[in-house]
Amino acid sequence: MPLKPVPRPGKPARSGAGLPSRRHRLFLVALLGASFLGGLLLTPTAGAAAGSGDSGGRGEGALQRQLQELVTTPGGPPGVIVVMKRDGAPRILRAGVADLETGRPIEPTDHMRIASTSKAFSGAVALRLVADGALRLDSTIGRILPQLPRAWRSVTLRQLLNHTSGLPDYTEDPAFAELLVSDPRHTFDPRRLLDFVADEPLRFRPGTQYRYSNSDNIAVALMAEAVTRTPYEELLREIVYRPLGLRDTSLPLDHRLPEPYMHGYAVEPPEPPEDVSELISASGVWASGGIVSTPRDMTRFVRAYAAGRLTSPAVLREQRRWVEGASEPAGPGHNKAGLAIFRYETRCGVVLGHTGNFPGYTQLIAATPDGRKSLTFSLTTQVNKTLNPDLLEQLRTIQENAVCALLDAATEGSPARRS
Structure with missing residues (x-):
């Protein structure tokens, strides 16, 4: 049942073309600074039950109240939608609105920027190519992409993915x-994004540390293109979109x-929310964060991806070799990194998935290791x-409660199967 929109103060400002305002400049600088935080390991959410309703915040009723609280929190999102699917029809919980000007509620068929959950898509492409023998997890940049810097030549596909x-x-x-x-809508050549750091050495010896890097998934997509001689966009269609029915x-x-x-907003009280849905060209993030999708499509994707339906059992086992590391922003509970997927160990059990943030949007997609139960959790502002x-931290608490x-609804309170 659609919920009544939560009133928000002020009329949203619309972002326009041309040079960005001073507010846009500060906003983009803050966005760029967020990338430095990707390598931080976050522990399970502290005080997960605090302020989250009865029964420690468990249950859909408590979760719905928390979503309502989230959209009225200073700096919180104008809208949020959670799609939970087990057997049968999905359960949809939402609060706030998709568009502050019209007041319409968010629908599962609304498009949105999925941010760094795009990295799971590049993982799906690469791991399918590994299963088919076109790539190996120990394939190196030096062998597949010899045009990239010699200092990077020993980096493997496995190390890029985790x-x-x-x-x-x-x-x-x-x-x-x-x-x-200077120009948020600048059209970058996505296949030349790594040129910006081509004169820089590696940050550390490959395989010895975890540090989240947007460069990793650009290199993954370039490797996939090199071995197939097929544009990455077409590989996405052939390997992911068509098999899963992502229309x-x-x-x-x-x-x-x-x-x-769903409109994405910059929310900086006391200023009114500013619509930044179309502020930035997606070309600057490409395989690392440029995909546009819907909650309905993302539900289909994460159920298949977490269960390994797009690859082989042997490759799935390799994908789930976990190292200490958090997604960006950190997901619920204790985070560990696999190959283009993260393990979120919560107080109620384990789910596998990915998070992302982009101007106007924050995302979590997750599913049980067998793919039978899933959730997508989408906000219309950037949180990191x-x-x-x-x-x-408030968001991570609510995500854990989700x-x-x-x-709980799927297993009558018993923990999810570990993986």
Whole structure:
């Protein structure tokens, strides 16, 4: 049942073309700074039951109240939608609105920027190619992409997928930042994004540390293109979209979003929320964060991806070799990193998935290891440790309670199967 929109103060400002305002510049600088935080390991959410309703925040009723509280929190999202699927029809919980001007509620068919959950898609492509023998997990940059710097030549596909490569993050490069801040809709050549850091050495010896880097998944997509001689966008269609029936998922290279879409906002009280849905060209993040999808499509994707339906049992076992490391932003509970997937161990059980954040949007997709129970959790503002650490901790608490609501209803309170 659709919920009544929660009133928000002020009329949202619309972002326009041309040079960004001072507020946009500060906002983009904060965005770029967030990439430095990806390597932090976060422990299970402290005080998960605090302020989260009865029964420790468990159950759909308590979760619905928490979503309502979230959209009225200062700096919180104008809208949020959670899609939980077990057997049968999905359960949809939502609060706030998809568009502050019209007041319409968010629908599971609304388009949105999925941010770094796009990395799971590049993982799906690469792991399918591994299962088919076109790539190996120990394939190196030097062998597959000899045009990239010699200093990176020993980095393997496995290390790219679990963020232990040591590749410098191109989104931290001053030249990239300057282009983005001066012209957010600048069209980058996605296959040249690594040029921004081509003169830099590795941050550490490959395989010795974990550090989340947006460069990793750009290199993964380039490797997939090199061995198949097929554009990455077509590989996505052949390997992921068509087999899973993802009809509303795409990888654009411009700033536009297809209708209908949930509007994303910069929320900085006391200023009114500002619509930043189409502020930035997706070309600057490409395989690392540029995909556009819907909650309905993401539900289909994560159920198949977590269960390994797009690859082989042998490759799935390799994907689930966990190392200490958190997604960005951190997901619920204790985070560990696999190959383009994360393990979220909550107080109620384990789910596998990915998170992401982008101007106007924050995402979590997760499913049980068998793919039978899943949730997508989408916000219409960006939340990370740089922009609003307190709100991030509140969000992680609610996300953990969402996992508990999913697993409790599915298993009558017993923990999810470990993997």
